[in-house]
Amino acid sequence: MPPLLAVRNVAKRYGAVQALIDASLEVDAGETLALIGANGSGKSTLSKVINGVVAPERGQLLLGGRSVHFDSPHAAKDAGISTVFQELSLVPQMTVAENIWLTREPLRRSGMIDRRTERRRTEDLLSLFAGTLRADLTPDTPVAALLPDERQIVEILKAISVNPRLLILDEATASLDSRQVQRLFELIGQWKAQGTAIIFISHRMAEIEQIADRYSVLRNGQTVGAGSMKEATANDLVTLMAPETAGGAVERRRLSSDILATRRIVLQIDDLRTSVLRGVSMQVREGELLGIGGLKGQGQRDLLLAIFGGTPWSGRITLDGKPVHFTHPRQAMNHGVALVPGDRAGEGLLSIRSILENLLVPSWRNYGFPLQMQRARRDASAIAARLDLKMAGLDAPVSSLSGGNAQKVVIGKWLLRNPRILLLDDPTKGVDIATKAEFYRLLTRLCEEGTTVILYSSDDEELIGLSDRVIVMHDGRISSELAGASLTTANLVAASLGVASGDAP
Amino acid sequence: MKRLTISPPLAAVLLAIVLFLLSGFLPNGFGGNLDVATAQAINIVRLSVFLGIIAAGQTLVIISGGEGIDLSTGAVVTLTAILTYTIVNGRNEQVLPALLAVLVVGGLIGLVNGAGIAFLAISPLVMTLGMAGVVSGLILVITHGNVSGAVAPIMTQLIARPVLLGIPGAILIWAVFAALMWLLLERTAFGRRLFAIGANRTTARLSGINVTGMVIATYALSGMLAGLGGFLVVGNTGVVHIRIGDPFLFPSIAAVAVGGTLLTGGKGSYFGTMAGALVLTLITSLLTTMQMQESVRRMVLGATLLTMIAIYGRQRGFRQ
Structure with a gap:
């Protein structure tokens, strides 16, 4: 019998970055597969390929032996693939029940939303985590009032509420406390017994050892190993994950x-x-x-x-x-002191302004009154030359630059101040x-x-x-x-x- | 093929020129008479000065981003016009103290706006709308609806009458003012930082810009410029009433938009606003000459604004 899901030789590139080169995995019904790898090894990209968020450039997805193409997360959901996202996808202004049943609200014959059924079903779901949640957490609690761990649990319940054939848990345990994690693991056991396949992505080795049946290791976008957890130690996995020191x-x-x-x-x-x-x-x-x-x-x-x-x-x-x-x-x-922040577009650049201005933002004070624009331009040119900035000109908008060149501008504005x-x-x-x-x-x-x-x-x-x-x-x-x-x-x-x-x- | 792009301020100026030339063909237009045409052109520019200066503060506030807008402009113009009228009371020697007083009062009102927006995180729309209500109420309380006073002869002389080569003083004042605005926006650290906070406040802060201080200063400046506007308006009309500033509020925002300043902030120019003020004033006076009703004038102004903004939006869309 073919596995529930098989991913064969998938590749995906984001601009200049090759996120996946050759990734493969298989997961059977009723089994938990740990997908592991170091930072940037392509775990999240691979899970996004599986749940239809990202379209792969090469490779194949086989669901129950049949080749499938998901052109949207919706298509994947219809095929029975449900994901607990790492970046939470809940609407803060809506209640727990409304979030869980969003777009799938139970309807009465009149076409109105059947709030009573919605609430009852939500209570059933919440009872799965009974004892690990606040007692006053009801289906009517707005998500904005929840703590991070409670939001994560609502996220999990939302994913499981569609009765998926395959559940992807992407770092779903990161914000849970140990009791909640243990409850989740008990539930995973039940879901497995019902035939659900689970892909478990985590950075916590202890959890992987506890819950996974098999593992699949990604390194620099390539699948470098897979096997049964029984035959592997934590150190084996770490060795697989660590890239060779190419240097x-x-x-x-x-x-x-x-x-x-x-x-x-x-x-x-x-x-x-x-x-x-x-x-x-x-x-x-x-x-x-x-x-x-x-x-x-x-x-x-x-x-x-x-x-x-x-x-x-x-x-x-x-x-x-x-x-x-x-x-x-x-x-x-x-x-x-100078800082090159992590979010280039959101924290490092003034996207709608010119390269010249981006380079000079922290330094205008040094150019007197009225601003000595020629000197400012000379200084900016010098920095651009030193960084080998590939640009149409200093007056071009910074948004016209490639990622690497845009980052050079962020660094350049600080180099200007030594x-x-x-x-x-x-x-x-x-x-x-x-x-x-x-x-x-x-x-x-x-x-x-x-x-x-x-x-x-x-x-x-x-x-x-x-x-x-x-x-x-x-x-x-x-x-x-x-x-x-x-x-x-x-x-x-x-x-x-x-x-x-x-x-x- | 190179696509023809035209900068918004230039587009607005061209629109103004075309409208003006067309107005010559109206039944009571200037026809082929160059002298009459010049006189009419000068008059239109003179009329644009007041909107142009009142919209200057609006320009700064809108460039500063963060949903920046100053809805207290109209009320501040009214208050400062009344203040000027009562302080001056027909005496030339009181003109400078009155000017100083309106700048201080306008600046203080703007300072409160800025503080509310920066420290209490009240949205600019709500803060300045509330302030407009407070100032309007204050005017009623103080004046009880009737204002006594007079403008000084020197004000009428300098603002409303020709001063040099037949050019009215107001236009000369506007020219100097425009040069100062250009200097402020393009050639001071304040101006460059203003564009920076309008483009992205997080980046601006992480580049060492005191965003809070900048926001407060910008709204204070906007209040001061509205105060200057009130001073000039009353100097031109010579009389005052308790709604004198209200008709300037909507056009002050429209002039900024027609001038191509991004309403989301971070991009724009005062020259654009000047061109916008010209276009709006020209259309208003044309329609008035054609004896159109107020309702028609409003519709045409609104439609012009929508058309211009739609065109600018498309231009930007294509470039990206």
């Missing part, structure tokens, strides 16, 4: 700890707390390139934002031996390989000139290749620090997943 694109000579120790401490952080961070302490030295690793959303963004004065924080930050408390990015900027500390939030995301290599050379040169760089990257290879030292963050804290010989891809992946680093090969 071709990234070449930077690491500063040894001896050399680093002679350098001045530029930035010292003690017990830094924000709404996300739960006590972070670290120090960075002049000319050092400090990497920040870990799974996505573990507080890396908040750490960089707090240093830059972009989010309220408590604790102590010392810059060049003097305590500082930046409450606005302007203050950080005037102390020589920052002493450069903070980067996943700067090479969505950037083509050639431009990435240019970035690596640029960062290397900046460090040689004495700039201190703190780099968060979702690309482990990049972190390993560039950093003198990597701190790994987990749940708002630094969970481990890798340097020297222990700074390997395998250790980084293991540390990110919470597997003790000593055990990894």
